[in-house]
Amino acid sequence: MTIRYLKHRAQTAADSTAPTVDVSAIVKGVIDDVRANGDMAVRKYSEKFDQWSPPSFKLSPADIEAALAACPQQTIDDIKEVQRNVRAFAQAQRDSIRDFEYEIQPFRGGTDGRKGVFLGQKNLPINSVGAYIPGGRYPLLASAHMTILTAKVAGVPHVVACTPPIAGQIPHxxxxxxxxxxxxxxxxxxxxxxxxxxxxxxxxIGRVDFLAGPGNAFVAEGKRQLLGEVGIDLFAGPTEILIVADDTADPLTVATDLLSQAEHGPDTPAVLITTSERVGQATIRLIHELLPNLSTAALAGTSWAQFGEVLVVDSLDEAWRLADEYASEHVQILTQRPREALEKMTAYGALFLGEKTCVSYGDKVIGTNHVLPTKKAARYTGGLWVGKYLRTVTYQEVTNPSASGHLGRLCGRAARAERFEGHARSGDLRAQKYLGDSYAWIPTSDKASL
Incomplete structure (x- = not known):
């Protein structure tokens, strides 16, 4: 594969985001303190990090009604419309997951012709979920839709949600x-x-079974350290965008959409892979023209300078292969036949097909979930969805005596091949009860009763 770089990421990019503090140690200290001292520790850290220490962190029904009343009606209407989209897609996901029971025939023979071996699957919602909705720089409404609403569609009975104050104020x-x-x-x-x-x-605050939602490096590390004690949705890293473009792409669209994600923070990889040097060069020029008039230029400009890349390849087949190597969180396709990516690509958090679609739609309004894998995790996992909030469990029942006896014989042989004598005897016992087999290890007095 021949790759020509029109823009490299900065050689010091990795160093530029290296933590200046020991995040892991700080997070462990906070978790240990909360574990030992409960609410007292929680209040101490809230005062320290957020300058926030209300009489109760939990909002009352009156507090919530006041927050609703403080929002413009258009904001409420928009939240409801977006949530209808999210709910519809999440419900379609839930409807695609089914419980089933299957009667199998695991053996040859039997006298009554019945199978009598039932295997089943059930999808049970997690009992309690904690949803973390980030704040800090911006009020991130969409994260509430993605984490809380999706859990509710999955059937989670109890969702505890936390969000920080913004500059000492309630984010209504x-x-x-x-x-x-x-x-x-x-x-x-x-x-x-x-x-x-x-x-x-x-x-x-009651203990939950699962944590969902993005956050800063400290929140991400907290989820990492707590994994096992609770489940988590994903290990979240900085937002990523990768655009695959051919010569039909509009450079202004490419530049605008790269910057739309670069404004998430100072460490967002924004990558263009294109078969057109003209599109690549024009995109770079337009980004430099657009940045000065972007209100979030301090963040977006830093990300572009440090982590932005523009790569030119000879063909779209090479572009698809290279894009899969990046395994980016968001992959936007600006080519003449965007749906070709569905056939050619395999590693991405979410695909955005064609100029009429953009990553910002996925972030904010279209209905798919925006909690997606980063740092190449798309090679082995997808993003947050209804299925993350479900536990797929199985059950089994043998009602046919002959089937149980034949399974007992098979179990005895299979277990002894692994030198698990106790397992083998559980099988032997059924073989003796239902097929009349004889085993020396079963006491004589018990054989008579069988």
């Missing part, structure tokens, strides 16, 4: 989105102290 629109999404409890609490409280439980 975020609270409205959390409430309308179906949160059973809303706590105005952020950072590691929030995810730790939900994961281990305190006097005022």
């Amino acid at each position: 629109a975020t609270v409205a989105a959390m409430h309308l999404a179906g949160a059973d409890e809303i706590h105005l609490l952020g950072g590691v102290q929030a995810v730790a409280a939900m994961a281990v439980g305190t006097e005022s």
Whole structure:
């Protein structure tokens, strides 16, 4: 594969995002403190990191109604419309997952002709979920839709939701989105102290079984350390965008859409793979023209300077292969036949096909989930969806005596091949009971009763 770089990521990019503090140690200290001291520790860290220490972190029904009333009606209407989209897609996902029971024939023979061996699958929702809705720079309403609403469509009976204050104020629109999404409890609490409280439980916050939602490096590390004690949705890294474009792509669209994701933070990879040097060069020029008039230029410009890349390849087949190597979170296709990517690509968090579609739609309004794999995790997992909130469990029942006896013989042989004598004897016992086999290890007195 021949690759020509029109723009490299900065050689110091990896160093530029290296933490200046020991994130892991800080997070462990917070979790240990919350585990030992509960609400007292939670309040201490909320005061330290967010300068926030209300009488209660949990919002009352009156608090929630006040937040709803503080939102413009258009904001409420937009939240409801977006949530209808998210709910419809999540429900379609749920409807695609089915319980089933199957009667199998695991053996040859038998006297009554019945199979009598039933295997089944059930999909049970997680009992309690903690949803973390980030704040800090912006009120991230969409994260409420993606985490809380999707859990509710999956059938989760209890969702605890946390979001931080923004500059010491209640983020009214975020609270409205959390409430309308179906949160059973809303706590105005952020950072590691929030995810730790939900994961281990305190006097005022019940322990959950699963944590969902994005966050900063400290929140992500908290989820990593708590994994096992609770489940988590994904290990979240910085937002990523990769665009595959051919000569038909509009460079202004390419430049605009790259910057739309670069504004998430100062460490967002924004990559263009194109078969057209003209499109690549024009995109670079337009990004430099657009940045000065972008209100988030400080973040987007830093990401572009440090992590932006423009690569030219000889063919779309090479572009598909290279894009799969990146395994980006968001992959936008700006080619003459965008649906070709569905056949040619295999590693991505989400595909956005054609100029009429953009990653920002997925982030904010279209209905698919925006909690997606980063840092090449798309090679082995998808994003957050209804299925993440379900536990697929199995059951089995043998009702046919002959079937049980034949399975017993098979189990005895299979277990002894692995030198598991206790397992083998469980099989032997059924073979003796239902087929009349004889085994020396069964006491004589018990053989008579069988």
